[in-house]
Amino acid sequence: MQALPGFRDFLPSECSERNYVFANWRNVARRYGFVEWDGPVLESTELYRKKSGAEIVDQLFHFVDKGEREVAMRPELTPTLARVVAAHEREFKKPLKWFSIGQFFRYEKQQRGRLREHYQLNCDIIGEASLAADIELIALAIDLLRGFGLRESDFVVRISDRQFWTEFLRDQGVAEDKWQEILGIIDKSERELADHTAQKLGPLAGSVTEVLAKGGENDRLREVMDGLRARGLGGFVNTDVRIVRGLAYYTGIVFEVFDRAGKLRAIAGGGRYDNLVSQLSDGAASLPALGFAMGDVVLAELIGETASAREQMESTITAERAIQVYIVIAKEERRGDALQQVQTLRDHGFGVDYPLVPMKVGKQFQTAEQLGARSALVFGDEWPNVAVKDLRSGEQKLVGHEDLLSDLQESLTKE
Numbered sequence: 472m473q474a475l476p477g478f479r480d481f482l483p484s485e486c487s488e489r490n491y492v493f494a495n496w497r498n499v500a501r502r503y504g505f506v507e508w509d510g511p512v513l514e515s516t517e518l519y520r521k522k523s524g525a526e527i528v529d530q531l532f533h534f535v536d537k538g539e540r541e542v543a544m545r546p547e548l549t550p551t552l553a554r555v556v557a558a559h560e561r562e563f564k565k566p567l568k569w570f571s572i573g574q575f576f577r578y579e580k581q582q583r584g585r586l587r588e589h590y591q592l593n594c595d596i597i598g599e600a601s602l603a604a605d606i607e608l609i610a611l612a613i614d615l616l617r618g619f620g621l622r623e624s625d626f627v628v629r630i631s632d633r634q635f636w637t638e639f640l641r642d643q644g645v646a647e648d649k650w651q652e653i654l655g656i657i658d659k660s661e662r663e664l665a666d667h668t669a670q671k672l673g674p675l676a677g678s679v680t681e682v683l684a685k686g687g688e689n690d691r692l693r694e695v696m697d698g699l700r701a702r703g704l705g706g707f708v709n710t711d712v713r714i715v716r717g718l719a720y721y722t723g724i725v726f727e728v729f730d731r732a733g734k735l736r737a738i739a740g741g742g743r744y745d746n747l748v749s750q751l752s753d754g755a756a757s758l759p760a761l762g763f764a765m766g767d768v769v770l771a772e773l774i775g776e777t778a779s780a781r782e783q784m785e786s787t788i789t790a791e792r793a794i795q796v797y798i799v800i801a802k803e804e805r806r807g808d809a810l811q812q813v814q815t816l817r818d819h820g821f822g823v824d825y826p827l828v829p830m831k832v833g834k835q836f837q838t839a840e841q842l843g844a845r846s847a848l849v850f851g852d853e854w855p856n857v858a859v860k861d862l863r864s865g866e867q868k869l870v871g872h873e874d875l876l877s878d879l880q881e882s883l884t885k886e
């Protein structure tokens with residue numbers, strides 16, 4: 472039996488990498504003053520039918536539950552966030568700056584960078600209409616990636632304006648109920664043959680191609696770019712109107728993050744969605760909003776391909792996994808004393824391991840090294856003294872068993 476297609480098992484090394492990613496995400500989001508929240512993994516299918524747009528609805532893992540409800544595994548967090556914010560609007564001071572880390576499910580064709588489950592960090596700001604919030608959010612996306620040791624030469628944020636496109640479609644006399652479909656075609660145009668896109672766009676093909684060739688700058692985009700340049704982040708961003716985003720609810724500045732070499736799928740994407748909270752509360756709560764999500768799958772690929780980021784990850788994981796003390800039981804008569812010491816050291820916060828069953832002393836030292844222990848305590852002939860061996864320098868000394876705790880507190884916390 473294997474895991475289902477597009478689903479992953481996380482063996483210990485993969486779990487360590489996942490924890491490393493989550494820890495960095497949390498750390499940087501908190502540095503920006505974001506607080507953590509979460510929603511349910513199962514929602515009413517209706518929530519996504521109404522709010523996410525056709526592409527995501529086609530990819531839903533959905534079923535009818537025992538209470539005859541149509542339910543779906545969450546494919547994204549934004550509709551849940553809008554639902555929660557609309558329900559609790561009055562309880563919080565605006566703007567809200569919320570982040571969340573969780574697993575999401577989309578029945579996609581499995582390919583490089585796209586699975587049927589993935590983890591996302593979502594960061595959203597609710598209740599601020601000014602472009603200052605868009606700038607802050609994009610700066611956060613950049614700093615999140617910098618937190619992994621990724622640099623200007625490794626990734627780029629491509630910034631666009633959904634409002635630019637909706638104004639364009641209005642000018643072209645396109646009916647509003649057709650906008651979503653056309654935006655979807657433009658969104659996919661980069662990954663498809665030009666002829667195929669032109670065919671799908673029909674009479675609009677000429678004018679869309681012209682806009683794409685010209686680049687379509689405007690005041691909003693200029694303000695966002697200036698704001699990021701002023702923070703010294705100009706080298707991480709480009710304007711690019713080819714970005715329109717696949718999801719239906721965006722209304723303003725939108726952006727996606729890609730590897731600089733352009734080999735991988737998007738690492739993150741998001742933008743402004745000023746009407747979603749209002750739509751979900753039938754107008755009862757009306758709050759401007761913006762946010763983005765960063766996925767773990769493409770991020771891990773980029774870290775893996777970037778030497779400096781990979782080394783940072785590996786050294787962090789190795790340091791975190793290591794225990795501090797290995798208790799070597801050289802004489803089985805001392806096992807009781809050794810176990811008392813194990814308990815004392817663990818009670819005082821040390822990472823401690825020991826052989827569960829009798830084992831040759833050489834094997835025990837090998838295990839200590841494999842576990843990355845800094846010190847080995849040998850319980851044997853020297854009792855009531857214990858040989859304390861520094862596994863880095865190889866130095867050894869005898870310490871009375873009653874003084875072991877203070878000796879280790881001194882030597883292991885020094886560095």
Ligand code: HAM
Nearest residue numbers: 547549585586589737738739740741762763764766768
């Ligand atoms: P999204 O662009 O659909 O946006 O997804 C965000 C990121 O999640 C993508 O850039 C990608 O890294 C990752 N991702 C999405 N689908 C998959 C998949 N099948 N396999 C692996 N990774 C995947 C949203 O979900 C919006 N709700 C983001 C947002 C938050 N907008 C406002 N606030």
